Amino acid sequence: MDLKMNQDVLIKVDGVSKKFCKSLKRSLWYGVGDITRSVFGLNSSDKLRRDEFWALENVSFEVRRGECLGLIGHNGAGKSTLLKLLNGLINPDAGSIEMKGKVGALIELGAGFNPILSGRENIYNNGAVLGFTKTDIDQKFDEIVAFAELEEFIDMPVQNYSSGMKVRLGFAIASQMEPDILLIDEVLAVGDMGFVIKCFNRMDQLLQNTAVILVSHSIPQVARMATKLCVFEKGKSKYVGEDVPEGINIYYSKFGSRITNFYNHEKATLEAIWIERPDSKMDEINGNKLVPYGSSIKLKFRIKTNLAINSPLFYLAFFDREQRNFAEVIQSESDLISNLNLEKGKFHEFEVMFEEIRFSQGVYSITLSMSGILLNSRETIFRIQSAIYFQVTGEIHGWAPIQLQPQFRLVN
């Protein structure tokens, strides 16, 4: 803690607000008014004009050297606007921002590239936009090319590069910056796996001595890098603090309950599906059932059969937010309930017990599908994508959806 206090605050955002206008015509007209007022030194009104709204409202936080603040929130929550304010591209309408030291931005990779010029020439173009001198680039040239792995193609026009190659080159140049403050906006979501890992390693080097602000929708990435979190909703910060897992929980719970379509399949209908905890009551935020890490859950569902179905079998698949299917349940014919004969026109309620859900915190969904023997052959009765959602809460958050906590023991 003491060590932390010694580190200087590099970014100080105090009560910052920013207005935006929904109508283009009005926005332009207000622009003319704002310019005129600014030139004559008059202060613009801090009230909203017609068609305006607060894109950011009363946002405050501090970031010290060595810290990384993750900005998360839905699309349009104001994250990119805040980055523009921090970068000095636009001015706040209220509040103040204090930035100490050299600011670098990993926002638009490859800005200033001219597609018909070669990679070599464009390294100088992009470098100049980022504030490097020609001598800087001369020195770093080989390193940039090697990092981008483009030795072979460096004299080819950039228009013939693949999009991945352009990004690699852009990142290789931008990552040569040695800023005090680094602003990052969703740039690492591209490139192939090998390069992404390389980027992360480079980022880790930069992070140590920098105050970083990271905007991303990839929660695993934020969880990996951020030491602090700011959760945005509709321009307001709903959470600012160092408890990253708590912030991520708040973010996930903002997604609220989804409407799942219960299709009336001709053979059978899924009437209801829900989750219970065997030992206690189920908590809920915004319609999301909360499952604490390590607790057990019962998945229950009720089916109405429209035909007689023999030996039903169920298939369950777990999906995370990124729609990765990471776990599944395949019921085999030897299972007990597979000898059942479900009568036509009746309700049948099933229960599946899951012991100790050891998932990383986040929102998950379960896809349910059912098959059964109709007449003589096995057929799919229905398949319902994301039939139910639930949210795992707790301290544990990592890249992988499944987080194990085995016992470690010194044996020798």
Place this chain on the structure above:
Amino acid sequence: MKTTFYSPQNKNLLSRLVQEIFLGFKEGRELAYRLFIRDLKGGYKKSFLGIVWLFIPPLFTAGIWIFLNGQNVVSIQGAPMDYAAFTLCGTILWSFFAEALNKPIQRYQGAMSMMSKLNFPREALILASIYDQLFSLLLKLLVLVPILWILGYPPSGTWIFGLIGILGLLITGISIGLMMAPLGLLYNDIGKALPLILPFAMYLSPVIYPLREGGNFLKLQALNPVTPFLEFSRSSLGGYSFNLSHELILWSGVVVFLFFFSLLLVKIAMPIIVERNGS
């Protein structure tokens, strides 16, 4: 360590703005040069004739006037030098001014997406506009000088004064361009109107006809900032006497003031324009 503040209250302190503009030019030199080189190379790499295209437009203009002069189709009385040479100087100088006027908006528009994502010294774009114009001047002189020589006006020492007039035209053009840029970047109307207005303005200026001695045109000439600079350049090139010293001094003062004011204007306006242009 350099500390930057952003707040609605202090953004318009004159001393701070002046300091930032000065720093912007200082730090933006390298970028301006890169942008200039980039667009120069980029503009001609994808063509067979390459940089030959740079010489074709002024040669064409010159050719037309020499041809028309030879045919005695156009004959305007009272030109203080050979009419072909007179008109050629006039049109080339005017086109230099008109290009300078259009340049800042073009530069800003070309860099708009970059400006809405990254912070770089915006003054680099102004500097790049000036580089563009200096290069354009070089090309124009490469055509103008030999033709003037052929028409009987060999280079002389007084041509140095011609360059001073040209500098005046450059600053006048850039300043007017910068003054219009904030509005022109918000509304496309400016961009649409300029190509209509500029030729009209050319015919109202003594470009292809000599200065008037009296009448309404005289009044108009007095209100036209281009006239004294253009006449000063052309009289130096053609070796005839220059009678607008009074206007030249007056307009030089006005234009220098206008230039500094326009720098402040774009400095103040640019964040608002970036905000309204989004992306």
